[in-house]
Amino acid sequence: MTQELMATLSTVPVSLPRHSKSNHLNLNPNPNPSPPTVNNDRSFTNHPILSLINQCTSTTQLKQVHAQMLRSGLFFDPFSASKLITASALSPFSSLDYARQVFDQIPQPNLYTWNTLIRAYASSSDPTQSFVLFLQLLHQCELFPDKFTFPFVIKAASELKAFRVGRVFHGMAIKASLGSDIFILNSLVHFYGSCGDLDLALLQGGFPEEALELFRGMEKENVKPNDVTMVGVLSACTKKLDLEFGRWVCSYIERNEISVNLTLSNAMLDMYMKCGSVEDAKRLFDKMQEKDIFSWTTMLDGYAKLGEYDEARRVFDAMPCKDIAAWNALISAYEQSGKPKEALVAFRELQLSKDAKPDEVTLVCALSASAQLGAMDLGRWIDVYIKKHGIKLNCHLTTSLIDMYAKCGDLEKALGDLFSKMLEAKVKPNAVTFTNVLCACSHTGLVNEGQTLFYQMEPVYGVVPGEKHYACMVDILGRSGLLQEAVELIKKMPIAPTASVWGALLGACRLHGNIELAEQACSYLLELEPRNHGAYVLLSNINAKTGKWDRVSGLRKLMRDSGLRKEPGCSSIEVNGIVHEFLVGDNSHKLSKEIYSKLEEIAARLKSIGYVPNKSHLLQLVEEEDMKEQALNLHSEKLAIAFGLISMAPSQPIRVVKNLRVCGDCHSVAKLISRLYDREILLRDRYRFHHFKGGNCSCMDYW
DNA sequence: ATAGGGTTAG
Numbered sequence: 001m002t003q004e005l006m007a008t009l010s011t012v013p014v015s016l017p018r019h020s021k022s023n024h025l026n027l028n029p030n031p032n033p034s035p036p037t038v039n040n041d042r043s044f045t046n047h048p049i050l051s052l053i054n055q056c057t058s059t060t061q062l063k064q065v066h067a068q069m070l071r072s073g074l075f076f077d078p079f080s081a082s083k084l085i086t087a088s089a090l091s092p093f094s095s096l097d098y099a100r101q102v103f104d105q106i107p108q109p110n111l112y113t114w115n116t117l118i119r120a121y122a123s124s125s126d127p128t129q130s131f132v133l134f135l136q137l138l139h140q141c142e143l144f145p146d147k148f149t150f151p152f153v154i155k156a157a158s159e160l161k162a163f164r165v166g167r168v169f170h171g172m173a174i175k176a177s178l179g180s181d182i183f184i185l186n187s188l189v190h191f192y193g194s195c196g197d198l199d200l201a202l203l204q205g206g207f208p209e210e211a212l213e214l215f216r217g218m219e220k221e222n223v224k225p226n227d228v229t230m231v232g233v234l235s236a237c238t239k240k241l242d243l244e245f246g247r248w249v250c251s252y253i254e255r256n257e258i259s260v261n262l263t264l265s266n267a268m269l270d271m272y273m274k275c276g277s278v279e280d281a282k283r284l285f286d287k288m289q290e291k292d293i294f295s296w297t298t299m300l301d302g303y304a305k306l307g308e309y310d311e312a313r314r315v316f317d318a319m320p321c322k323d324i325a326a327w328n329a330l331i332s333a334y335e336q337s338g339k340p341k342e343a344l345v346a347f348r349e350l351q352l353s354k355d356a357k358p359d360e361v362t363l364v365c366a367l368s369a370s371a372q373l374g375a376m377d378l379g380r381w382i383d384v385y386i387k388k389h390g391i392k393l394n395c396h397l398t399t400s401l402i403d404m405y406a407k408c409g410d411l412e413k414a415l416g417d418l419f420s421k422m423l424e425a426k427v428k429p430n431a432v433t434f435t436n437v438l439c440a441c442s443h444t445g446l447v448n449e450g451q452t453l454f455y456q457m458e459p460v461y462g463v464v465p466g467e468k469h470y471a472c473m474v475d476i477l478g479r480s481g482l483l484q485e486a487v488e489l490i491k492k493m494p495i496a497p498t499a500s501v502w503g504a505l506l507g508a509c510r511l512h513g514n515i516e517l518a519e520q521a522c523s524y525l526l527e528l529e530p531r532n533h534g535a536y537v538l539l540s541n542i543n544a545k546t547g548k549w550d551r552v553s554g555l556r557k558l559m560r561d562s563g564l565r566k567e568p569g570c571s572s573i574e575v576n577g578i579v580h581e582f583l584v585g586d587n588s589h590k591l592s593k594e595i596y597s598k599l600e601e602i603a604a605r606l607k608s609i610g611y612v613p614n615k616s617h618l619l620q621l622v623e624e625e626d627m628k629e630q631a632l633n634l635h636s637e638k639l640a641i642a643f644g645l646i647s648m649a650p651s652q653p654i655r656v657v658k659n660l661r662v663c664g665d666c667h668s669v670a671k672l673i674s675r676l677y678d679r680e681i682l683l684r685d686r687y688r689f690h691h692f693k694g695g696n697c698s699c700m701d702y703w
Numbered sequence: 704a705t706a707g708g709g710t711t712a713g
Contacts, residue, residue: 045704082705112705119707151707186708231709266710297711328712336713361713396713 044077053087059095062088066102078110085113089120096124108141115148122156130156131165147178151187158191163207166191180221182229189214189232193239208236212245225256227264234267243275266294273302293319297326304333309342324356332365340369341579344378358385360397367400374657374684375574376408398422399433406440408655409682409689414440415449431463438472442479443689444698450476471500478508483517499528506535507687510542518542533564534661534686571636571658575647582643585634591643598642606672613665637666641673641681653680661685671695 044050049068056062066084069075075084085106089099103109103117114137121129134153137145145153150173157166166188173184192211215233218225225233230253237246250268253260260268265288272281285291285299296319303312316322316330327350334343347366350358358366363382370379383401386393393401398418405414419437422429429437434457441450454473457463465473470493477486486505490497502525509518522539525532536559543551572581580589589595637658644654662670662685670681675695683690691698 079704086705115706148707155708181707183708188708190709226708228709235710261709263710268710270710292710294711299711301711323712325712330712332712359712364713 044074044080047074047080049074050080050083053083056087056091058093059088059098062098075105076107078106078108078113081106082110082113082116085109086116089116094120096120111143111146111149114143115146115152118149118156119152122152122159127156127159131162145172145176147181147184150178150181150184154184154187154191158187158194161195163195166195180223182223182226185214185218185223186226186228186232189229190235193232193236208239211236212240225258227258227261230258231264231267234264234271238267238271238274241275243272243277246271246275247280262288262290262292262295266292266298269295270298270302273298274305278302278306293321293323293326296320297323297329300326301329301333304329307337309333322353322355324359324362327356328359328361328365331362331369335365335369335372338372340372341581343369344373344375344579360391360394363391364396364400367397367404371400371404371407372657373572373574373579374408374655374682375577375579376404376410376655377574377577379404379408381577393422393425393427395422395427395430395433398427399430399436402433402440403436406436406443407684407689409653409684409691411440411444411689415444415446429461429463431466431469434461434463434465435468435472438469438476442472442476445480447476447480447482467495467498467501470495471498471504474501475504475508478505479511481512483508483512483514487517497524499525499532502528503532503535506538510538510545513542513545515542515546515548531562531564533559533567536564537661567659569636569658569660569663571640571656573640573644573654573656575644580640580643582636582639584636586636586639589639589643591646594646595639595642598646599638602642602645602669602673605676606669609672609676611668611672635663635666637662637683638669641670641683644681645673645677645679650677650679653682655682656684658683658685661687662690667697667701671697 049065049072052065052068053062056065062084066075069080069084074080081102085099085103088094088102089096099117099120103113106113114133118130118133118137121127121133130153134145134149137143137149150169154166154169156162157169170188170191173179173181173188178184189211192207192214195207211232215225215229215236218229230249233249234246237243237249249271252258253264258264265284269281269284272278272284281299281302285295288295296315300312300315300319303309303315312330312333316326319326327346331343331346331350334340334346343365347358347362347369350356350362363386367379367382370376370382379401382404385391386397386401391397398421402414402418402422405411405418415437419429419433422433434453437453438450441447441453450473454465454469454476457465457469470489473489474486477483477489483505486508490501490505493501502521506518506521506525509515509521518539522535525535529535536555540552540555543549543555569584570581572579574580582589586592587596637656640656640658641654644656648654662683667690670683670690670692672695673679674681674692678694681690681692683692688699
């Protein structure tokens with residue numbers, strides 16, 4: 001829809017009248033006089049029915065007034081109709097659908113009426129409707145957009161980050177001699193700044209710069225920037241992380257005696273915080289006489305983004321009232337910086353506090369944290385919560401649900417259920433959705449489905465494949481043995497192959513024992529990421545598999561010399577909604593004794609069926625550098641599985657998440673446990689998913 | 704005759 005509109009708008013013949021800057025009298029203001037049905041008698045201004053409109057407190061009451069207006073004929077007076085539109089579109093109990101119905105019945109809506117509806121749509125959930133109306137205004141009636149119309153449609157363009165459409169509005173406003181209107185300029189400054197998040201903006205050097213250009217241009221046009229302008233200018237500085245210019249703007253505000261209200265102070269706070277001057281921000285914050293929820297949240301978010309969690313928490317605790325944005329700032333900061341456990345603790349706190357109700361953002365964060373931890377119980381609970389509260393499944397929420405189910409091992413639910421439903425409901429998948437879906441295809445070995453989707457991405461869904469999608473596709477192809485196809489795909493990439501692309505190829509080479517290609521992939525990978533521990537491990541693994549021990553020890557030496565060390569293995573498991581973490585040889589858990597005796601029991605049972613722990617040179621090298629025989633039993637994933645066996649009902653599958661690749665011995669043991677104890681085990685490691693059932697694993701022993 | 708532009712979380 002947006003694309004269609006953009007195309008239309010960019011070809012719109014601009015035939016706007018030039019708004020005279022001087023006060024010339026327009027001798028022929030309306031070449032097409034209104035039809036006779038329209039009553040232009042101004043005495044209606046004080047009509048008693050009109051005063052009723054202002055007393056309405058519900059749509060039902062408005063409808064009653066509407067009926068009276070129809071009966072009395074007042075509805076056919078454009079001014080009176082405009083009053084009804086304003087009430088139905090902008091009042092606190094507004095219903096845009098109803099406003100639109102009313103609008104469609106007005107024979108000759110005046111410009112005020114058009115503008116009111118365009119304005120209401122601009123800040124609605126569907127701002128494209130502003131564009132639709134704008135086009136109708138241009139093509140279906142004699143009226144022309146005026147200085148009120150443009151700020152609203154530009155606002156809609158900001159909301160949608162519709163850069164091209166917004167730029168067309170800018171051009172049209174200039175042609176209509178409205179290029180110096182401070183309201184239009186301010187909305188444009190904000191618009192250009194707000195388009196700065198797009199990938200496109202990054203490629204083109206950033207639109208915040210255009211916002212600043214507009215501000216500089218105001219000087220030449222002799223338009224005096226005001227406080228609202230400066231909010232937009234500061235916000236553009238924030239996007240550019242340009243502290244120097246930000247400071248200059250603050251002094252400009254002072255020099256030009258621009259009134260500094262709370263909003264402007266907040267914009268300054270945000271600029272200082274995000275551009276890296278916490279001191280300036282703190283100084284200003286402490287000095288501010290009046291603070292609102294924005295001031296507090298800006299400080300909170302600033303500290304959280306800097307990783308200063310204690311300080312963030314202090315600000316949060318000091319807040320006089322905490323709305324959902326404040327909670328979200330805290331929760332998302334944890335979730336985004338690899339602290340999913342802390343994120344969920346805060347999420348739980350929010351539910352207990354009853355300060356605010358979780359919204360889409362909160363739920364997306366909580367789902368993402370659940371996915372990171374493999375906490376499917378909580379993930380499912382959130383799924384139910386969404387349904388129970390009738391929360392509309394938008395793209396972000398659906399994508400997070402798909403991610404959560406896929407990462408927690410329910411690929412069927414993620415792909416078959418959620419993704420299909422998403423398409424059915426016409427919710428547009430975005431780049432992240434495709435990453436999750438392709439990843440799920442790779443884990444379930446859905447080569448054809450993955451390939452089809454990948455090639456549909458751009459033509460059907462308008463999502464340009466990025467490096468992550470290529471990496472997934474290389475993985476899907478390579479894993480199924482189509483190494484040559486994978487190489488061809490890499491060659492055809494319009495963007496430079498990234499480390500994850502080479503990593504995927506390397507993994508596939510390991511699986512299919514292609515040393516030659518592996519060496520190539522690895523050297524490309526190490527060129528991009530010289531400190532990639534996994535690359536060395538994989539390459540050693542392939543060489544060891546084919547007995548090239550010289551190369552193996554050479555690689556090991558290389559690793560040692562470069563001081564590369566493996567991060568400690570860590571596994572987590574969710575039991576009754578609480579996430580437990582285990583490190584290698586961990587005995588800090590309060591049920592540690594029971595866990596270790598369970599492990600002994602397992603070892604004995606395995607031994608009785610003839611199982612010999614796999615302590616081959618290969619595994620020692622690859623998985624745990626200084627692994628001793630007994631250390632096999634102390635791996636974090638084994639501890640987590642043992643804990644699951646003693647603490648969960650036999651009917652429940654055991655879900656474990658490990659931060660590194662699962663060790664070969666642990667993999668064999670998990671398979672046997674799934675048979676001996678008749679338990680499903682779902683183990684997600686850093687790279688893929690292992691679903692153990694009846695003695696087998698879904699990865700078919702290739703990982 | 705009526706009105707408009709701005710700041711925090713993802």
